[in-house]
Structure formats: C-alpha cells, structure tokens
Amino acid sequence: MPVTVTAVPCLSDNYAWMLRDEATGTVALCDPGEAGPVIAALEAAGGRCDLILLTHHHGDHIDGVAGVQARFGSRVVGAAADAHRLPKLDVVLRPGETVAVGATQGVVIDTPGHTVGHIAFHFAEGDVLLCGDTLFSLGCGRLLEGTPAQMHGSLQALAALPEATLVCCGHEYTESNARFALTVEPENAALAARAAEVKAQRAAGRATVPTTLAQEKATNPFLRARDVARLAAIRAGKDNFR
Secondary structure: OOEEEEEEEEOOOEEEEEEEEOOOOOEEEEOOOOHHHHHHHHHHOOOOOOEEEOOOOOHHHHOOHHHHHHHHOOEEEEEHHHHHHOOOOOEEEOOOOEEEEOOEEEEEEEOOOOOOOOEEEEEHHHOEEEEEOOEEOOEEOOOOOOOHHHHHHHHHHHHOOOOOOEEEEOEOOHHHHHHHHHHHOOOOHHHHHHHHHHHHHHHOOOOOOOEEHHHHHHHOOOOOOOOHHHHHHHHHHHHOOO
C-alpha cells in the first residue's frame, strides 16, 4: 500500500491521523488537536513528521500544531480560504489541487458545511479520506457556519469516491450517532448490525473508525439523504436529539 494510516486519539474524543508513505518514509499528521499524544505517537513511529495537514480552523483540530512543528520542523498545509484563521501555512491549497506525502498524492476536496472553509484530503492510491468534521461514521458535522445545501453537496462529493475508501474522521461519535440513526432508519438491517458492532467495539474500548465509504453509504442517514431538504430535516433532528 502506498500509504498507511493510523488513528491517534487526543483530547476527549478527537482523532488525529498519521499517514506514512511506504516508499519514502515521509510522515504526515492530520488535525493535531493537542500536542502531547500526537508527539508521543510520532516518536513511537520513528520520530518524524514532515507535514501537518489541516481540514479546518477549530481549536480541537489545530491546537497541537505549534508543539508538533516545534518538535519536528513540520510544514503546515491548509486551505487558502481559511488561511486567515489557521496557524501560519507553509503550503496554501485550493480545491482540486494536490499535496504530496512522499510519493503519494492527495487531492483537496472542498467540503463546506461544518465550516465554510473546510476541506478534505483524498489519497486515492491508499484509499484514504481525511474528512475532518464533514463526514462521521453514521453522522455528519453540525452546521456551525454552512448551510444544508453546502453540507449535502459536500457529502455527495465524498459519496462519489471509491467505496473501498477509508473514512478517517475527526471524532469518536459513532455510538451516539448510531442511536440517532436508528430513529431515522429503524428498518435498515445493515444499520442495526453496524450499531450492534459499534456497541461491542466501544464496550471493549476499541475505536470504531476508520470505517469504509461502502459501509457509510449503506448505513449513514446523512450520506443517504436524497436531497437538501431531507438532509436539513435529519440534521435538525440530530441537533435536538438526546
């Protein structure tokens, strides 16, 4: 595989993601929410971090940047549209442009909705999608800045990727997402099976991600929403779900 991807838990329920290009040994880290755990993971993996990839500006995705950069001299990569509220960027990217992690190329996808400047990174050669807070396992990000139309468009853009794609999202929200998803699609057998799997995984202290795009297309009501109105209704329901 051209790149391998490893989840790095941080804060209370965040994941940073460590990518390693097998051909060159180049290492990238996506969305370090705090420095300590990600530096420890990077040290354990060989003590290298060449790039820091940022999906959006929220503190729980960028607060570890300074510490990681100070330790490893990493270059910081992020969206041109969000450059004014991200840490200082060494590489400024626009949708459709690419970023190299060693010999592996990642494509930048515009994914507004959770925030207006949100982007995702898709590494086709390794089937890796770094989607931040746009797409979660069995969920999607809260619309803090964007519109239902923007989120629907973003999710449909991600749904068009190959089904083997690994969905590497920013949070461990799957168990609560499953409870809500079952209220939306109570007769979805694939969703019921996934919810039971997730409950067992969390009871055993295991991560529920990465998942695959194929699995999300079969079970995630947000990704399955047929139009903007349906997405808006589901999102409003989740916002008020307890």
